Amino acid sequence: DQQVKQNSPSLSVQEGRISILNCDYTNSMFDYFLWYKKYPAEGPTFLISISSIKDKNEDGRFTVFLNKSAKHLSLHIVPSQPGDSAVYFCAASAGGTYKYIFGTGTRLKVLA
Amino acid sequence: DADVTQTPRNRITKTGKRIMLECSQTKGHDRMYWYRQDPGLGLRLIYYSFDVKDINKGEISDGYSVSRQAQAKFSLSLESAIPNQTALYFCATSDPRLANEQFFGPGTRLTVL
Numbered sequence: 001d002q003q004v005k006q007n008s009p010s011l012s013v014q015e016g017r018i019s020i021l022n023c024d025y026t027n028s029m030f031d032y033f034l035w036y037k038k039y040p041a042e043g044p045t046f047l048i049s050i051s052s053i054k055d056k057n058e059d060g061r062f063t064v065f066l067n068k069s070a071k072h073l074s075l076h077i078v079p080s081q082p083g084d085s086a087v088y089f090c091a092a093s094a095g096g097t098y099k100y101i102f103g104t105g106t107r108l109k110v111l112a
Numbered sequence: 113d114a115d116v117t118q119t120p121r122n123r124i125t126k127t128g129k130r131i132m133l134e135c136s137q138t139k140g141h142d143r144m145y146w147y148r149q150d151p152g153l154g155l156r157l158i159y160y161s162f163d164v165k166d167i168n169k170g171e172i173s174d175g176y177s178v179s180r181q182a183q184a185k186f187s188l189s190l191e192s193a194i195p196n197q198t199a200l201y202f203c204a205t206s207d208p209r210l211a212n213e214q215f216f217g218p219g220t221r222l223t224v225l
Contacts, residue, residue: 009152032212043116043202043216044155089154093212098143098162099170100214104154 003027004092006103014111019077021106023090026071030092034100035064035075038087047088048075080110115139116217118203124223125193133188133220135203143206144186145214146170146178148199155202161186193224 005024013019023033031052036044050057050064050073057064063076077084087107091100116137125131135144142163147155147170157170159178167178175197179187190197200221204214 004154006154034212034214036214036216041218043204043218044214045216046213049212091155098206098208098212099157099160100145100212101157101171102147102155104152 002104003030004090004101004103006088006090006106008106009104010107010109012109012111013080015082016079019075019080019084019108019110021075021077021088021090021108023073023075023103024071025073025092027092027094027101028071029094030101031095032093033064033066033073034091034093035062036089036091036102037084038089038105044089077108080108082110082112084108085110116203116205116215118201118217118220120220121218122221124225126225127194129193129224131190131193131222133190133201133203133222135186135188135217137184137186137203137205137215137217139205139207139215140183141205141207141215142183143208144180145204145206146176146186146188147202147204148172148197149202149219150199158188158201190222190224193222195224198222198224 034049035047038044145160146158203217
């Protein structure tokens with residue numbers, strides 16, 4: 001049973017436009033959410049996170065939105081740049097367990 | 113220099129062989145993790161350790177074992193490798209003082225024939 005789902009395996013966006021990556025979860029105990037970016041032949045790198053006490057967190061071009069009632073979070077990248085082309089994973093943890101459940105990833109391609 | 117290193121980076125082995133994947137970190141973090149990545153399945157947690165004397169099973173620990181030799185070293189062993197253990201393996205570390213961010217190594221690509 002996939003507790004964290006990324007239903008879009010891939011996404012293509014024009015440079016300069018907004019990229020929106022989505023993530024759904026089923027476990028209501030999750031209270032901390034993270035996004036990671038992964039380039040080929042490298043390990044994932046942390047991008048941005050959000051606690052369940054917030055509904056939005058912003059860091060430069062990256063904003064994460066959390067809708068707890070819908071058990072949904074999204075990552076917005078504005079403006080998108082070719083260097084943003086990578087696989088993006090969302091991850092969730094519950095109650096300070098520091099165990100992370102990852103989604104299946106979305107491959108973003110930003111077209112120049 | 114990389115903060116989290118994994119050796120080997122690539123390994124091809126045969127069914128039934130014992131293999132060890134090693135992870136070292138210079139970040140000084142107590143917490144270390146092993147994940148595997150399969151196409152369409154994302155990253156799944158195999159084992160994790162919150163300090164040298166602490167070992168915990170993750171989602172998919174069957175067929176694997178780990179050893180935490182020191183704060184900086186966390187090894188993953190496949191006692192008798194099988195083809196469905198072919199995957200990309202990642203080691204990660206974290207520090208609870210740095211919220212929930214994890215720092216990943218570059219990965220080991222393992223192929224079991």
